[in-house]
Amino acid sequence: MTGFITLFTLLSMSVVALFSLRQSNLTQSVVLFSGVGLGSVVLFFIFNAPDVALTEAVIGSGITAVVLLIGIRHMHKEPEIEEVMMENRRGIRRIAIALLVLLTLLLLGKTLLGALSVETSNAGQALLEHAMQAGAANAVTSVVTYFRGFDTLGEVAVLFLAATGVGLLLTVEKGEDAIYIEPNFILRIGSGFLFPLILLFGLYIIVHGHLSPGGGFQGGVVIAAAFLLLFLTRRRFGLSHKIVTILESGAGMAYVLLGLTGLWLMGLFLGNFLPHPAEKIGMLVSGGIIPIIYILIGIKVGSEISYVVEKLIKRSHDV
Amino acid sequence: MGVLDIFGYILAFMGSGSLIISGLGIVRMPDIYTRIHAGTKASTLGILMIIASAACFEPAWSFKLLLLGAFILITNPLSSSALALASYKQGVKHLETSGVDELADKIKIKADSKEKR
Amino acid sequence: MFENLLTWLDSPQTLQAIVVTGSLLLFGIGFYGLLAYTRIIKILISLSIMESALFVFFLGLASDPHKTAPILGDLFKNFEKMNDPVPQAAILTAIVISLATMSLGISFAIEYYKRTGKNDIAQMDALGEKR
Structure with missing residues (x-):
């Protein structure tokens, strides 16, 4: 079940992040962005890190959105050009998307084949043995x-x-x-x-x-x-x-x-x-x-x- | 299974049903004020019922759960009233079919009494 | 069929692949926002999305779903078969720092806007640069 929840949450986080960036209304975009924080709270909880989940719930999806909203309130005048997207930036955008898709697929293939096997969870095992003494x-x-x-x-x-x-x-x-x-x-x-x-x-x-x-x-x-x-x-x-x-x-x-x-x-x-x-x-x-x-x-x-x-x-x- | 457990299951079932109705209401309602209405009343009731069911399952937690219930009872209506007032002041229109607009009358009365002074 | 799919998703190799690709996708979306949008708030949001992706990547690779959270309780009397606490502590502090840097960035943006009336990096010309 862990794998399914991780997959679902990561996908929905990506979709929400994309929608948040594509909104032309900044307030809506900030509100959607706090949804990304909410998704990572769920992920940290299933990764067995309740401390980090609590921090992200308070900061990532709470105060950060408030700080951004205050910033929008102070900069309330709309820019003269609506949703500026400069011409030469469009090319960069396409190249970036293409590169990222390529890289994602490559990494997906490599990880699924087992070529990228990362040895996890050994950095703090020695500390964990001493944690009783703390x-x-x-x-x-x-x-x-x-x-x-x-x-x-x-x-x-x-x-x-x-x-x-x-x-x-x-x-x-x-x-x-x-x-x-x-x-x-x-x-x-x-x-x-x-x-x-x-x-x-x-x-x-x-x-x-x-x-x-x-x-x-x-x-x-x-x-x-x-x-x-x-x-x-x-x-x-x-x-x-x-x-x-x-x-x-x-x-x-x-x-x-x-x-x-x-x-x-x-x-x-x-x-x-x-x-x-x-x-x-x-x-x-x-x-x-x-x-x-x-x-x-x-x-x-x-x-x-x-x-x-x-x-x-x-x-x-x-x- | 004791009597308290059965009571807890019934409460949890009713609470989740109320939450489902609230979610449906948020999707189905036509304008922002009716959505806030659906999202506040039904979800407050549902969360309180689920908290009560948790108190039935674990009677030792009841004091903390009581505090939690009080917290939700204050925050949930408070935030939605602030939301509704903010959207009213921003000029979000309500549906024509919903009829009366009592807040507009009140604001009008206030302005009239200020003029008289 | 569905059961098989669920067990395949739960295997450590697949879980690692999901975390790596998913957080890379999220990072890529943030990167795209950083390049393609020019309003300062959008840029700060993109930076935050990239940060979130980084946190998920780090913790997802460092945690093992078959172990428990590193906290003692009624059922866990000693620190055995628990997750590594060091990455969690590092990410915890990183999240707090991200809030501090975000508010500093926002206050720079507010001051720039109050002085010049511009909140878009495509229009910034206070230093005399050509548009």
Whole structure:
């Protein structure tokens, strides 16, 4: 059944992607594009990667579409030439399609004949044997925060750089160009109900990152989605710049300090210096510093993505 | 098979039937407002029934399922009302045969009362 | 007949072929969009489609449907016969980075549009280049 579902989902993803590109209306094209993300959620789930499926569901088919829609809203004037397709580009297009079809058929033939047999799933088997010692029930979490914790620090730094870039680019006077449509009564009251629920859900995902699929990245983006709801329904609502700065930089500094403490006590960066007995795996308080690191990542990602979304929506200098 | 299990199967069957009706409605209805109508009411009922059936099968999960049900009960009507209002403000026409347009009357009354002031 | 087809689709060789060709097809569609369309939003969408294809390719080749997800639970008490967690962690971080780069690209596009009124790479001439 796995093969059939994979084939069907990949085919429908391709069809949706093609339709999304061929739409002349940009909004429809973005909505169709989030369907591609939905298809890859299904695929990641059958590939036994629930962590990645959750991330793709939150980011790939959720926030990415919102970011694109905000971009369309800011660039609302239609271009002078409808659906520009320059003459010399048509040739490139035909050549590209022909090349790709040829390459696809070649690869299909080769793979079906068994000439391209890829040895899979041996890169992390050695890590999987040591995963018991990390003390987290979710091996992906122990890879992200413990075995490859230094890489994750670098990755969070890239996120910070992107947020800084958005903040630097989108600086205009206060209140100019804010996207805001007066909500109706139901939406205004309902968003007040929903905000704490979504925030609670995000915190739940972050705190249970070492036990179940999820963690700091996914939960942080869910929290940013909760703030997005408030930005869209309340005209005067804005993040306090000071609190965002303190949360963001404090979490980053705490991450580095935790790593240095591990270096001092255990002799390796991000060494797990808190007790993490293997028999406590599955409890909420277990895994030593792994849940602490994921909570810090959650705070950092949540504040950064909320800041990016606010900047994109309001395009304002100081709120 | 206990009584609770039978009850769960019946609920799951009715819920999936309601979801099928909702999907059919989205395909068959003539304009956007009736489509939203079909897609909201029937699918909310169907999802709630399926959640209730899951609670019948696994009574230990009932608190989380209750939260889930409350979440769906808030979000589903909320998003479709926002969609309907947005398409109304964009000027999407409804079918002539659907008759009354109460929102237009309300907006007219509001504008009139503002003029009087 | 139908049963045979399903079992043939489930064999590891065929599954690998499906993943490779399908994600290559998706990548090709994204590539076509990148070349053939000139509006910035379309270009960003094509880049995202190519990214999705890459993620599917990577995870599809790294996972084995006969093993379980690498998470302990009530039925799984130790990390045996589980999928490789390293590619999953890598793709997880890549998805988050793709969101960050996408929002940076969108903000570049918005600023360019606000300054020049153009959102189409075929019409961009702010640096004095000929059209």
